[in-house]
Amino acid sequence: MITNTDFLSGLNPQQKQAVTAQPGHILVLAGPGSGKTRVLTHRIAYLITQFHLPPDNILAVTFTNKAARVMESRVEDLLGEKPRGLWLGTFHAICARILRREADHLPFGSNFVIYDEDDQQSLVKTALRELNIDEKMYKAASIRGAISAAKNNMQKPEDLTSRTYREEVNLRVYQRYQELLRANNAVDFDDLLNEVVNLFEAKPEVRERYSRRFGEVLVDEFQDTNTAQYQILRHLALSGNSMFVVGDEDQSIYRWRGADYRNVQSFERDYPDCQKILLEQNYRSTQTVLDAARAVIDHNINRTPKHLFSDNGKGEKIILNDLMDDKMEADFVADTIQKNIKAKLWKGSDVAVMYRTNAQSRLLEEAFLKARLPYRLVGAQRFYGRREVKDIIAYLRLIYNPSDEVSLTRVINVPTRGIGDKSVSTLLQYAHNLKLSAGDVLSELGKLGQQSQHFSAFSGSIGIKLADFGSMLNSWRESITKGFPLTRLFQQILDDIRYEEYIDDASEEGHQRWENVLELGKIATEFDDRGLDEFLERLALVSDQDTLAEGTEAPTLLTLHAAKGLEFAVVFITGLDDGVLPHSRSLDDPEEMAEERRLLYVGITRAKERLYITRADRRSSYGGYENCTPSRFLRDIPATLVMNSGIIMPTRTSRPSMERRMENYSNWSTPSPTYGSFKPAPRQSKPPVEQRFPANCRVRHEVWGEGLVVKSVLEDGDETVDVFFDTVGFKRLIASLAKLEIVKK
DNA sequence: CAAAGATCGCTTTTT
């Protein structure tokens, strides 16, 4: 049996406070590397062992499967056994589970399939064709985006107004798209969330059942919740349950996907009794790294100021290098890593190279190849996105759900079996006229052949071909009803359609494609005792990031987005140029710029020991070259944190020394044209200030009203004031930003 | 139906 002290030893006071908090509304703002996962897992274990909450009263949601897995295994370690009945998973997986259970109350069956982005796009195309809309003028991809954006705001077609023709098109396609989803017995990712909200609103008794069941709801990465997710949480909280949410506004980087970090503030507003706990001790990085990160992020408004600190010492200065072009930038990165690995100073797995856009990985890959350095690339070509993998998944989905016409049209002529586009549309048209799905018609044709009432609807040999295909589908479905293992079905499909013959054309690529199919088959074996439904759900909801091979010795190449949640001893952040980071599409929108800044913040805070930042004077883009100016964010990193510490530097860069360039960044407005020697530039932006709000004086804030100053610290040329407000309690403020005024007694 | 030719479009991408 685990004792109280076992649990809490090794937690710092703030972590302990969070873990042991009385049930209620608890908001933990956890800076990077502050032990967020530790707090969540300990909290779950603490609830079970100390508050004796049965595990099936606990719901813990994450955003990635990986995070869910990590949390699950750590909780198991803490408890010494698997907690029975605990619901732990991603928002989407949890919602899918609820929807399948409650299908009786829903406009679709419990065997619904989950459409990914590609499937959504095909459905949009279908809608466009049905509505006779020019597909050149109105791109399926952009309409799909518009629909998803609307859904992220929980707007139904009828909630939208159209002020332009384009908006009218979006609206109509959205409407039809949604009907098609239902006809296909399918939901998209957004539906998984929205339909749960709809369900909870339409059926209070269902909502009540879930909210009663989950006495405690825990949420990871709370800053990334979107409107629907926040609504789900609010509905679950209606029965007075306890909520424990953990997040960091500064790491919100999925705004474009509907995430709204302001939900953190909404939480405080909606639950005024909420207890707010800041985790500010960082166990990951050196103080230098943290100082740089803070200097970057402090320019953002609408956030809870945090004092990240570390016991890890100052550490090495940040190395900033600018190169003549993006090719040299890539070479510098690869060469530096290669030399340090060769000198046995670094291990490959300690190193990550980060960039804003996937396109930047190409030059890096070439440079690594040239340096004969193996690497691990995250993202890019997705396993589940590959054609051959999607083909087989489409077969499986069609077997599972005969109404899935997106899958049907995908595979009905793959490999080619003489059923062309014309025949397919005849089939669809015919089926729809009879209010049947094409799958049903095929199935009957397969069963009865020429005897079928449908047979005469098809001319020539088409009826035979359709019947053959339908008969295959029937025999596969039989395999399921007979309870055969999934592997057997998988093999049967491949044999019946002779897929190897079709896909492996003896070329290198064909061979690889077949390998991918076999790889999918290997995953299927894991589901032999669980069945097709769980296999499909897993395929729909698990991304490639989750299947990322761990433990390779090679450095990792990844986007800044993909880097969230990871840490590396050595981090290279490349492309610190205006237009790249911040990205050109973000320049005119302050909210987007703030997100770009957070992206850099996330990147910086991945580094444990060493941080390299690189940029280039020109980069190849769309053919030609483009001149670049250093990222505006570089200005914000104090020159005192940065230097050229004589680390192995390619000789190619013996151009205007980096030192001079550093001065340029710090004295941004007056670039020095001279080749002077390096002097750390004085911190001009923030001259030392006087203490204006000493402890024990009363102050007024325009939002929070009056309060008492508890503590005031002068540092980094600004005054940080801790105030206990009469109404909202403790807040930490930066004097120069907060517009405080002293209240005369 | 496949191969060659034309055209598009180009951030990020937890699920």
Added chain:
DNA sequence: GCGATCTTTG
């Protein structure tokens, strides 16, 4: 400038 995707053509 490149790659994916759609269109045309034999």
